[in-house]
Amino acid sequence: MEHDYQLIFEKLFNQYGPQNWWPADSPFEMMIGAILVQNTNWRNADKALRNLGNLLEPEIMFHMSETELAERIRSSGFYRLKAKRIKAFMEWFNSYHFCVENIKKRDKDTLRNELLQINGIGRETADVMLVYAFEKPVFVVDAYARRIFYRLGYDMPATYDAFRQQVEEHFPSDVQLYNEFHALLDEHAKNICRKKPLCSKCPLKDVCAQRF
Ligand code: SF4
Incomplete structure (x- = not known):
């Protein structure tokens, strides 16, 4: 056919x-949401985002302990694993000084490869970030x-x-x-x-x- x-x-x-789409108030919220929604539905991921409340800021999330983060995102399921993944993601995001505009300047394939090297970011998660946070046609x-x-x-x-x-x-x-x-x-x-x-x-x- x-x-x-x-x-x-x-x-x-x-x-x-x-x-x-994506149902988020900022590219940062979108990216964290993309990790939280892995292996669960959006309702549970969204609940975890709400539970982070005004802690959902790059600087704060970067410095927050993995244990505290895990507690706050419990509703998303696999929360210890996801806390680890978010922390790994924050390390990478910090390498760009938390600046989405700087990241957008990278070409699509370079960026995808970088994202795929982060522990816990698979192809689907990397690609939703590429489309919905970094505006790449994927x-x-x-x-x-x-x-x-x-x-x-x-x-x-x-x-x-x-x-x-x-x-x-x-x-x-x-x-x-x-x-x-x-x-x-x-x-x-x-x-x-x-x-x-x-x-x-x-x-x-x-x-x-x-x-x-
Ligand atoms: S519902 Fe799915 S299977 Fe049925 S006609 Fe539409 S696309 Fe095809």
Whole structure:
């Protein structure tokens, strides 16, 4: 089946409209949220963010002990591990003097490689940071994207990077479009293309192989 990512994007955008992601007040909050949401849902991650309250500042988080941080982010699950990851991330962020604008000046691949070297930052977490904090045009591969494309009948590569590159080769290199695309796929997987899909209500049904 011919892959048409732009068509999928347009149909989802027409259905759901702009998503205005990431749900955060600043790039820093976004990045911490991206670590907190690993292996849990957004509700639990958001609760942990709220619990950090006005401690959610780079200087404060950098100096906070790992034990205290772990206690404050308990609601996100795996909280000791996540505290360790956030501390490792803060070391890296400190190397840029906590300046997002400086980081944005780095090119996409250099930045991805740096992020992937931080303990606990995997490809998906690195890529959401690249799109939503550093404004780089990257396609984020997650379980929802895999599910939807599989059902559409698209034979996508199994590995993360090959999947990502396949979409990127056929999609405009525009960060705003990638920002929306990931959010729209997420919305679609939660609302219509669920585990048990609601195909009769789906905006993609004309172009979907409904492969289950
Ligand atoms: S038609 Fe069904 S399987 Fe295909 S994308 Fe829509 S909900 Fe998912």
